[in-house]
Amino acid sequence: MKAPFSWLKEYVDIDISAEELEEKLFGCGFEVEELISLGGEISRVVVGKVETCEKVEGTHLYTCQVNCGEFGTKQIVTGAPNVYAGMHTPAALDGSTLPGGITIKAKPLHGIPSEGMLCSGEELGINEDMYPGAEVNGLLDLPKDTVPGEAIQGVIGLDDYIFDISVTANRPDCQSILGIAREVAAVLGKEVRMPRTDYHCSDYRYPGLKVTVEAPDLCPRYLAHGVRNITPGESPRWMRRHLALCGLRSINNVVDITNYVMLEIGQPMHAFDLDMLQNTEIIVRRAQNGEKIQTLDEKEFGLTTDNLVICDGNRPVALAGIMGGLNSEITENTRQLLFEAAKFARDSVRKTSRALGQSSDSSARFEKGISEYTTELGMARALHLIEELGCGEITSSAFDESAGAPREGKRFTAKISRINEILGIEVPAEDILRILKNLQFEVKREGDLLEVTAPRYREDIEIGEPDLAEEVIREYGYEHVVPTFLKNAMVTGGGKKPAQLRQDKVKRTMCAQGYHEISTLAFYADSDLDDLHIPENAPERSVVRILNPITENLTIMRPLLAPSVLKIVVENLKRGNLEGRIFELGNVYLPTEEGKLPLEEMHLGFAAFGGGEDFFTVKGSVEALGEAFGLKLEVERAREVPYLHPGISAWILCEGERVGVFGKLANEVTAELKLHKDSKSHHNIFLGEINYVRLMSHAAVSIRYRPVSPWPPVLRDLALTVDEDRTCGEMMQEISRACKQVTDVELFDIYRGEQIGEGKKSMAFKVCFESDDHALQPEEVDKFVKKILGNLKFKLGAELR
Amino acid sequence: MEQRIRALRAQMEERLSRIDSRESLAAFWQEFLGKKGSVADLMKGLGTVAREDRPAMGKVINEFKVMAEQRYQECSERIGQLEMAARNRREEIDITLPAKKREMGTLHPITIVKNEMINVFLGMGFEVFEGPEIEDDEHNFTRLNVPKDHPARDMQDTFYVSEDILLRTHTSPGQIRVMDMEKPPIKVLVPGRVFRSDSDATHSPMFHQMEGLVVDKGITLCDLQGMLDKFVKQIFDADVRTRLRPSYFPFTEPSVEVDVSCFECGGKGCGLCKHTGWIEVLGGGIVHQNVLRNCGIDPEVYSGFAFGIGIERIAMLKYGINNIGLLTENDLRFLKQFKD
The missing domain is CATH 3.30.70.380 (Ferrodoxin-fold anticodon-binding domain)
Structure with missing residues (x-):
């Protein structure tokens, strides 16, 4: 959320610096991700008065004597065609800087000494909306009442800051300048000056105009108001500047009003050209399957019943909350319009936006949530602005379709003592009252009991003390929290369980055998099973599949560790690590019944590669692993493991049960690895995988002493x-x-x-x-x-x- | 006779001085103590001595024998020492030749940090619980007070395997599973893999978290900070301090973000802390009353706090790892650096 400092000051008397305000906002839960100083990149650029201006023969240049006030009179050469004697224009002095890291130095131009540069608006990073004449081809022509030598920032409105504020998901009411202003006022203990929302309606009523909401679940509130006799034109300077500060370009007065209200109040507005509607009825309904709409940006979308649309009785004229239709767009020729301010269900807007891949400033706000208070305020503000700008006649055609949500803030009682119990400190009752009042809560106190009414726009406030505790502490200050160490809690046993300790021991045993632990992603793709020559009909091919993978490499939850481990071996060989031992203790995932959680089974995957390894070095580590748990692990020839050499691989038996397998990587698999074929170590890879759960089912639970023979063997x-x-x-x-x-x-x-x-x-x-x-x-x-x-x-x- | 013995003594001393090997030592024995040696000769000559002088002379001969034996023994020890010294010299090796060893493996930095973190909390009476990595909607969202239309549930962030079954996006469902099984007092850690459907330079689609949950009577925000204070001091540095600041999680209220004072610069400001003096390490808060209610725990009687720590984040801070990708690349040259 971008909030210009100057705009916030229109609602709150801010008597601290931008940096101080940044601190205050941070403390109460609004992190300023970036405090942008608008003219911050500009230095040593001042108002200059062109005293004389002479054309340099045979060039397009002019030599000017420029009065720079306290900086003296400078000779500056310019090529700008609009320069004239008597002009006030920005002069960048020797050693000055401009936006984009540009530095200006005194140097001759065509052999004529020039002690700086006269600037255009563009060179100072401003456009027409920010300052009149900024986009003129040539120098920025400043008013004659500007004082030579004065720093340029203050003159052209660049002595301002933009707060780029990170707003948490529970505070959609702060997706607006007014919302941020309310927080600023609360933290400074000041009043909020509300923007004017009064307006007058004419007696005129559009005949037959009707609004129907057919899907109140997706559109709990829909306000519409007709305006006629529109006089399209430019917006006033102040409005254009506000829009520009927030990164929006001015279009025309009507469109600017909708954007302005969205920024200021947080209510996305829409305006339909009434003359473009095929019917005098507005219907808010779910789209029919196969229905189409072309949005303002000229993209066409096929719709389904999951999408909410605004229709003119015959066809969709807007994708609700996301973007208007091209067929009812406001243009220069619009004379009659219908303003829309609505509350659309946030998940409906989000789903449609995601499904169609279409988003906007408007949809972003609806997805976070709009309160009906904002909807009402937004409509009133838009109508006020129509009147203030004098660009239309507000008719009496006003519509208010509501699903019947209450029109007042949540009311509940809370105990001061309980608030303090949650916090663990004693915030004085007066402070609690003051803070809640600053946040525009209505509070009545009777002893320990508070009767609270939350502001209507605070839909996040839940009944009970915890929410109030949060409001109190973020204003009172987290620095008041005094660290304590569970002073009321009971002592608990704690400790790791035997099964958890065994996992630690397996890892330690593998480390003692020289294996390095790796950590790999729990998902990969079918192709990783292909690489290991796992047949299509093998049981491992029945996998847990991800419905919405981010890449085609990560589509299935792994049924085997071997592919993950082999990948790391190959990666290491590629990087020139020619020998090594690695292992991973991690889950594999096996599908179960439909609707049930898959089975997660812990496996131990390992690999040994490089010149020093052979079947028996690996067999040694398998046996050592067993011995660590008092188990005698035996081998049985395994000819049928697709990724292992049929003559150099073995099942691992524990008390007669197959608990795993290991062996040399099959020649067929090795041949397909993307590795240099000539390196010997690339052909000596041993892989193993043990079903950890099965192995541990044999592990002795407790140790019993057995006497040793006193007689020598x-x-x-x-x-x-x-x-x-x-x-x-x-x-x-x-x-x-x-x-x-x-x-x-x-x-x-x-x-x-x-x-x-x-x-x-x-x-x-x-x-x-x-x-x-x-x-x-x-x-x-x-x-x-x-x-x-x-x-x-x-x-x-x-x-x- | 006495004169002869005196001469033999002198002869013996001369011989002794020249003994330098087992062989010359054996020759000495033959000459003086052997069957045909000087002592035996003297004994034979005793017969020629006057009867009354025999005991005295016998004593003298015996004294000579004992002395010869004693000198022989001394000399033998000296030769033994010489021989041992020579052998030791022969056997001397170049101790700087390469060692023969089996290199020890290493635990992955994530495991090391996870264990270190667990150990801090085990000492405070925590248990460890590991829930399923593939979870249902109920545990991952609904019962954690994440309403149906909350942005966190969006397909953008969550991997689904069916409409209701998903890869857990955090370790918080462990809170629900523990509270379903146990009644307060509860102190539990839930470490494990979590999954989010985003991947870029700073995000991996799978990473590790550790959830902490304490539920008892009279648990406060002060207790949360007190416990985390102890935790960060043990994990980072005894001088490190914590700072709470407001945040938002659906399953805690109030919610906080916890920063630690920068252990690189001590809070003065440096590259690591982006010149703020503080580093964001974890999130937490007072367990939302709805979450307690959802698990059949009466929020009027009990309260609790919960926190969630990104293990990768802690590992990266602790070891100065600047790229999360290193933790999943598993390059042996990287892994071998983590000797815990």
Whole structure:
């Protein structure tokens, strides 16, 4: 919301500087995002009186002697055709600055010394609306009563400030100069001088003119008033200047009045050319499906029943609250018009505006909310201005369609003590009364009890003390709040729950394994699943889809972490980070029944890439993760995971249940990565994904001590020759199973060679035997070994080497 | 005999002075203490000594033996030390060769900051609650006193997955879920991912928030500031102060924006605080009575405050990160800097 300082001063006696006012507004909830000093960029530009003016032969230039008052008489060369002796015009002296960061220095022009520059209005950043003659081709011709040497800002009205104020969503009543002025008055403890809204109606009544609101839910209030004998023309100087300060250009008196009222009162106004209407009836209704309208900016829109339109009985003549139709536009030829001031439901305007992609200053205000007080005030002000400007006859054709909302402010009782309880400080009752009165609340006090009537424009005020507490403290000052530390509250237990602590531990365990935590977006696109060769019919393809994605890259809630993790690997490789380990603990999202919340399931995704990694380094970190939770994680060959190498990937088993998968990225997927094909590390990517919830369902809840054997373990090495296709896992399982005294089996060598024979390998294991109740004797252990060898030979054809 | 022993003593001292290895030490043993050594010789010669002199002479020989053994022992220790010193010299390494280690991983800065923030509040008796990231309209908006036609509900800001189900736009629905389950006194934090459908240099469509909620009897605005004062002092710096200023959120009344005094310049004004001396860090306020009512808590008896902190914002301020994109790029060179 832009509010010029000079305009605010028309309603409130402001006796502090713009900077001080900025502070005050900030303190009471209106942050000034920018305080723009209008002539702030201009320096050393003064009124100059051209004493003499001589044409330079053979050029278009003039050499002028310019009286600059206290700055002396300067010789300035100008090319402006309208210069004349005796002219008062802005003179930019040596070292002066102009808008846009332009600096003027004394330097010769065509060899003639020039001690500055004479300026046009445009060069000073003003237009015709701001100052007469500003857009003339040539120098700005100032009145003869201006004093040479005087700073130019004050002369042309640039000694002003614009407050660009951020207005919170609960204060639509401050989307106007008057609204801001009310806040300024309250914070300064001053009166508001209301703009005049009186007017006189002639006896004339438009015959047959009728207004009907067919959709009162979308249009709770509709005021219309006929004006005739319009004399189109320029608006007065003051009005043009006000509009210009707020960034609007003057069009003509009638259009300017609608814009002026919108800025001043906050009521978007519309005016229909009555002669352009096909019928004498105005109907406010929902559009029919397929109905069309062409708006003032000559765009055409197809409408639906969700859109509210104003019709002339036959066709839409305005898109309610957003923009008028081209077919009833006010022009130079308009002689009779109908003013509209309405309250349209804010969500209706917003939805239509979004759906059609059409917005305006008007729709922005309706979306935030307009009170009926503003609607009434806006219409009266517009009619007053018609009369003040003398540009039309106000007829007696006045219409007021209302859905019947009350015409007075909310009335309720509140306790002073309760207000102070909420704040936690003692604001004196007199201050509370003063503040509420300054904010135009009507207040009657009886002891602790206040009988309050909120101003009509304050639709945000809700019944009860909290709202009053907010009004009081923002005026009284937040600096009065004294920090306390829950002096009335009870002590509570608090702390993280075991499941939350486990998440922390998983992260710490991964870090200990050298994995760096990443944080990625929870959504991506179908194409990310394509990249991992997830088949169309895979269960992961049933996803939670976003109805209104912002880009086509973010359309589905992720059903897998793997694509997110792989993307980060690829990004790092591209940036030359050739090795690394990363992980993310985050949710995947799975659809459930229609209308129910999707299932959010926590997964642990991880990747290891670069020269130092192989299947077993990653297997090591998987096992270590399990061990951190007292779980023995085992592997089972996984050939069917589409994005993993069929020969270098494994399911992760926990107590026989598949809890995840890991392995080398499939060659097919690797080949399609957008990476240099020649870099070796680009071909060594390992990915894993664990269903965290499933894994943790196996995690031990509590630790129980188990006695350790006092007898030392006995170690035996066994080198065994087996067929090449026997796996280490099978061998170890057989060894472990043979007798309960085997507590650990470790592979320490694999040998292939002539002595072993074609198609065979030798595997050497270190086997650990332990007993809880006695020291194992060599003969006993011999017996165990014999049993192990027997089992291995029988089941796996293994021979002792 | 005595003369011989004296001569042997002199000979022994001379030998000892030349011992410099295990070998010469062993030769010494052979010469004096071995089976055919000087001591054994002397013992054999004892027979030739007069009977009455034998005990005295035997004693002298023994004294010589004990002395020789003692000198041998001393010398052996000296040789041991020499050998150990030589071995230690041989085994010396270049300690500046590169270390062999498994590099520790790091937690993401968001996690580090989130944990730090949680830890501050755990000490004040807070619990942690994590609600669903995909929420329904009821929890995300309606019961938080965000009316049907409020601009915050607009399709512009919220990602929807169906008409009534959406990606939560804030962690505030956690307030509702907690108050549905628990009765006052309540002190809870709700950290988590939130989603907004805008994306530019300063906004990410997904970011992290932490909601705080306290509901009990007699909770005031002063308590909110008091608690946040303690929080910012622990997170930023002991000298940091807070400032409240009016704001608006539909689910709190009064609502405040909380600024901290700039910890970079101490409030004098610098680039970080845009020369205001203050940095905006979070929003909060007194829980709206309608929100309490919506959760079956009587606002005539109980009151509370709530606040919402942007975790990215705190992380960026704390670590001097000037681009929010760095937090989702996950460049290892970036991540490795965050050793907590």
